[in-house]
Amino acid sequence: MSWLHLGVAVIFEIAVAISAGNARGFTRPGWTAATLVSGAIGTFFLSLALLTFDVGVGYAIWTSVAGVGVVILGALFFGQRLGWQKLLGIALVIGGVVGLRLSGAA
Amino acid sequence: MTTNIETNRNTGNGRAWIMLLLAGAFEIGYALSVAGSKAFTVPGWSISAGLFFLLTLYALSVALRTIDVGIGYAVWAGIGSVGAAVLGSVLLHQALTPVQAAWLAVIIAGVVWLKLADRAGARTDGRRLPG
Numbered sequence: 357m358s359w360l361h362l363g364v365a366v367i368f369e370i371a372v373a374i375s376a377g378n379a380r381g382f383t384r385p386g387w388t389a390a391t392l393v394s395g396a397i398g399t400f401f402l403s404l405a406l407l408t409f410d411v412g413v414g415y416a417i418w419t420s421v422a423g424v425g426v427v428i429l430g431a432l433f434f435g436q437r438l439g440w441q442k443l444l445g446i447a448l449v450i451g452g453v454v455g456l457r458l459s460g461a462a
Numbered sequence: 463m464t465t466n467i468e469t470n471r472n473t474g475n476g477r478a479w480i481m482l483l484l485a486g487a488f489e490i491g492y493a494l495s496v497a498g499s500k501a502f503t504v505p506g507w508s509i510s511a512g513l514f515f516l517l518t519l520y521a522l523s524v525a526l527r528t529i530d531v532g533i534g535y536a537v538w539a540g541i542g543s544v545g546a547a548v549l550g551s552v553l554l555h556q557a558l559t560p561v562q563a564a565w566l567a568v569i570i571a572g573v574v575w576l577k578l579a580d581r582a583g584a585r586t587d588g589r590r591l592p593g
Contacts, residue, residue: 372519373526373535381524391519399496419539427532436530441579446532448572449540456565461547461558 361405362418368398369422374429416457423450478528479577485521486541488514493546533576540569 371394379387406414427446430436438446495511502508518538526534544566551558558566 373522373531376519376523377526377531377534379523380527382520388523391523392516395515395519415543419543423532423536423539426535430531434531436532438530438532439579442530442533442576445572445576445579446536448575449536449569452565452569452572453540453543455568456543456547456562459559459562459565461543461550461562461565 358405358408361401362409362414365398365401365405366418366421366425368394368401369418370425370429372398373422373426374433377430377434412457412460416454419453419457420450423453475528475581478525479580481521482525482529482534482537483541485518485525485538486545488518488521489538489542490545490549492518493542494549529580533580537573537576540573544569 372391375387375390375394378384379391382388382391402414402418405418409417423446427438427443431438492511492514495507495514496502498504498507499511500507502511522534522538525538547558547562547566550556
């Protein structure tokens with residue numbers, strides 16, 4: 357079940373980012389509610405997944421898949437097609453997070 | 463490649479980045495509070511976790527008004543991870559290994575790079591540079 361939990365956690369993590377982008381500083385009630393509910397559900401499923409996953413590996417997969425998913429959805433639904441400089445920066449940050457988590461940091 | 467960038471993003475972009483860094487800081491407070499709440503059984507830490515949860519998502523939402531969502535998410539998650547690693551090492555009295563320190567440097571370099579790329583992207587609008 358842990359892969360299923362992790363997959364659901366990733367989907368809701370992506371939903372947090374997309375909803376927060378649409379909530380425009382919490383001025384849109386529907387998207388604001390979607391942001392908060394997605395955040396709560398995502399945290400819940402991540403904690404379930406981390407009961408069985410190694411914490412470092414679980415966080416690494418969760419953040420990296422969500423990071424890539426947000427870039428793809430941002431391009432599809434917001435027209436935010438990023439140039440190579442921005443994609444390189446995102447790859448550096450997400451790659452760094454994966455490396456840090458796999459190296460056993462808290 | 464950068465044809466879809468909105469115009470007039472030069473103004474206020476610095477403020478958006480400050481909000482994004484704040485969102486990352488609140489995310490660190492959230493992670494610490496959740497850990498302290500021991501699965502939400504300690505009332506004080508649980509309330510603190512709830513407040514940081516609202517603050518980090520609010521600040522992220524404000525930042526994403528002008529920052530691309532892919533960049534915003536990566537920086538938000540990156541700062542949260544850096545903070546968790548550094549504070550975890552302080553609180554647990556465990557020095558970071560050289561490998562961990564190197565990955566921290568990669569994340570921070572990536573965040574600085576993104577900030578510079580974001581500003582450059584905004585600047586190219588007015589000048590219509592190729593690319």
